[in-house]
Amino acid sequence: SQTIHQWPATLVQPVGSPLSLECTVEGTSNPNLYWYRQAAGRGLQLLFYSVGIGQISSEVPQNLSASRPQDRQFILSSKKLLLSDSGFYLCAWSAGQTGELFFGEGSRLTVL
Amino acid sequence: GEDVEQSLFLSVREGDSSVINCTYTDSSSTYLYWYKQEPGAGLQLLTYIFSNMDMKQDQRLTVLLNKKDKHLSLRIADTQTGDSAIYFCADRDTGRRALTFGSGTRLQVQP
Numbered sequence: 731s732q733t734i735h736q737w738p739a740t741l742v743q744p745v746g747s748p749l750s751l752e753c754t755v756e757g758t759s760n761p762n763l764y765w766y767r768q769a770a771g772r773g774l775q776l777l778f779y780s781v782g783i784g785q786i787s788s789e790v791p792q793n794l795s796a797s798r799p800q801d802r803q804f805i806l807s808s809k810k811l812l813l814s815d816s817g818f819y820l821c822a823w824s825a826g827q828t829g830e831l832f833f834g835e836g837s838r839l840t841v842l
Numbered sequence: 843g844e845d846v847e848q849s850l851f852l853s854v855r856e857g858d859s860s861v862i863n864c865t866y867t868d869s870s871s872t873y874l875y876w877y878k879q880e881p882g883a884g885l886q887l888l889t890y891i892f893s894n895m896d897m898k899q900d901q902r903l904t905v906l907l908n909k910k911d912k913h914l915s916l917r918i919a920d921t922q923t924g925d926s927a928i929y930f931c932a933d934r935d936t937g938r939r940a941l942t943f944g945s946g947t948r949l950q951v952q953p
Contacts, residue, residue, distance in 0.1 A: 762939055772946075774885075776942075779939060830890055831887070831932075833877075
């Protein structure tokens with residue numbers, strides 16, 4: 731069966747510090763991969779998605795970036811965090827015609 | 843751009859039925875989805891419906907789709923305290939590979 735892992739689960743970082751969140755998927759090959767952000771009390775905002783290694787689509791301009799160095803690995807990064815980057819970051823994968831997403835457990839980032 | 847809207851809060855008594863509503867704007871939506879999020883956790887897929895269907899039933903869950911009015915609803919029969927969570931609807935159109943989510947409806951079940 732397929733599983734998705736995200737880490738770290740919780741992160742507290744100072745403004746201006748770098749960020750790296752990692753996500754890996756097991757049990758499937760060539761999945762579509764996604765990063766969403768959920769601000770407190772709000773819905774999900776799509777940040778990036780990837781349909782293959784090295785292929786990244788960005789949905790909103792921001793100081794975040796994403797990379798997909800391997801088929802089942804998706805990384806969210808920042809060189810310098812802003813206060814507004816605080817939130818709950820969710821990685822997800824999909825495969826197949828019906829397009830449903832399967833989410834990881836999330837990474838809660840607090841920027842102070 | 844496309845938009846998905848939901849009411850923010852719903853409170854019901856244990857044993858009653860819950861109906862969570864959602865409207866969307868994208869007429870080219872092919873699939874529509876319902877997700878559940880418990881506190882501090884990721885989103886769990888509950889069910890989805892193809893856009894050429896009017897209804898889908900899965901145990902206590904019934905999804906109704908009115909494509910003409912772009913209205914989607916999720917009915918939970920015999921609501922239990924364990925159903926307390928945030929429920930998100932989402933849609934997908936053929937032009938994008940990602941889902942667009944509503945802001946979520948917080949369901950509170952009173953014992």
